[in-house]
Amino acid sequence: MQTTYKKSGLIEKYRQHLPVTAATPVVTLGEGNTPLVQAVNIPKLLGYPNLELFFKLEGLNPTGSFKDRGMTLAISKAVEEGAKAVICASTGNTSASAAAFATKAGLRCYVLLPHGYVALGKLAQAIHYGAQIIAIKGNFDRALDLVRELAAVTPVTVVNSINPYRLEGQKTAAFEVVEHLGRQPDYLCIPVGNAGNICAYWRGFKLYRELGITSDAPRMHGFEAEGSAAIVRGEPIKNPETIGTAIRIGNPASWQEAVQAQQESNGKIDAVTDDEILAAYKMLGSAEGIFCEPSSAASLAGLIKHLKSGLIPPHSLVTCVLTGNGLKDPDTAQKVTVVDLSPVEADLAPLKKVMAL
Numbered sequence: 341m342q343t344t345y346k347k348s349g350l351i352e353k354y355r356q357h358l359p360v361t362a363a364t365p366v367v368t369l370g371e372g373n374t375p376l377v378q379a380v381n382i383p384k385l386l387g388y389p390n391l392e393l394f395f396k397l398e399g400l401n402p403t404g405s406f407k408d409r410g411m412t413l414a415i416s417k418a419v420e421e422g423a424k425a426v427i428c429a430s431t432g433n434t435s436a437s438a439a440a441f442a443t444k445a446g447l448r449c450y451v452l453l454p455h456g457y458v459a460l461g462k463l464a465q466a467i468h469y470g471a472q473i474i475a476i477k478g479n480f481d482r483a484l485d486l487v488r489e490l491a492a493v494t495p496v497t498v499v500n501s502i503n504p505y506r507l508e509g510q511k512t513a514a515f516e517v518v519e520h521l522g523r524q525p526d527y528l529c530i531p532v533g534n535a536g537n538i539c540a541y542w543r544g545f546k547l548y549r550e551l552g553i554t555s556d557a558p559r560m561h562g563f564e565a566e567g568s569a570a571i572v573r574g575e576p577i578k579n580p581e582t583i584g585t586a587i588r589i590g591n592p593a594s595w596q597e598a599v600q601a602q603q604e605s606n607g608k609i610d611a612v613t614d615d616e617i618l619a620a621y622k623m624l625g626s627a628e629g630i631f632c633e634p635s636s637a638a639s640l641a642g643l644i645k646h647l648k649s650g651l652i653p654p655h656s657l658v659t660c661v662l663t664g665n666g667l668k669d670p671d672t673a674q675k676v677t678v679v680d681l682s683p684v685e686a687d688l689a690p691l692k693k694v695m696a697l
């Protein structure tokens with residue numbers, strides 16, 4: 341017997357805004373439709389009680405990051421176009437997402453990772469979904485160069501954000517923000533690594549404005565990590581560094597389009613320090629019950645910086661994109677908050693003593 345059910349995933353939901361046809365084989369893991377959650381404590385904690393602050397929890401996508409939005413489309417189109425294998429360079433999340441969707445589609449998946457700089461959870465995912473993992477003695481930028489060179493001479497489809505379908509899929513996050521709020525936010529704060537996601541959101545917001553769904557579009561405020569802030573400095577960075585390994589990128593692929601998004605939206609691409617990133621990361625956990633990965637907290641760190649400098653007025657409606665799940669990087673979580681985990685005797689009296697009851 342044939343079962344009918346409501347199809348999940350963002351391609352079904354936003355089909356009319358995406359480059360698909362009835363013939364496109366949809367490869368989905370139920371991505372998209374992530375929560376937009378209002379901050380209740382942080383505005384007061386920061387001394388801006390009139391700030392309306394929302395977090396877009398992209399870590400609740402099926403592989404735990406926003407990459408799934410682009411990957412459902414990139415892999416669906418790869419299947420439609422007859423690909424047999426896909427490849428990506430990755431700081432971790434792209435590889436996890438590519439591996440999952442490729443596996444579902446029956447494609448081979450190769451991932452090139454910067455050796456020693458991929459968070460544990462992301463590596464575990466790529467292994468678990470069955471990708472062929474190659475760790476290189478080089479950083480992400482070198483890995484992406486190699487992927488481009490390989491793709492020119494071998495029949496593999498690149499699923500990094502230089503694949504045009506990636507950003508088209510990712511722009512759906514902007515649609516969701518508008519649908520949740522019932523309007524566009526005044527400001528969108530977002531981490532910037534390879535600079536694809538900021539462009540994708542801008543495309544989405546621009547399209548909704550063009551269609552008359554919103555009256556305006558938000559200002560785009562993107563944040564690189566200070567040790568990897570190529571766009572802010574205006575030149576590629578040879579040896580990028582940051583605690584946010586996801587955005588440890590020194591030569592962003594979508595550089596020009598990101599600068600254009602900044603200009604067109606009257607926004608600002610800026611840098612935040614690792615200390616600012618970690619302070620925001622901890623605040624999200626301790627004040628809002630949100631566990632994102634360190635790179636994601638660059639959006640809140642940047643918002644705080646721009647509130648303090650006056651660039652973002654204190655009564656604004658702001659959405660911070662939290663791009664990846666905190667569970668991806670258990671090492672950093674354990675490092676930044678030191679707790680005593682030595683065991684106590686399993687009896688009531690010692691327990692009461694430890695609990696100060």
Ligand code: AN7
Binds near residue numbers: 432501635
């Ligand atoms: C959690 O996975 O580049 O500016 O190879 O994983 O669109 O690159 C990840 C990027 C922000 C930056 N937050 O987004 C990769 C990769 C998280 C990320 C970014 C990434 P882009």
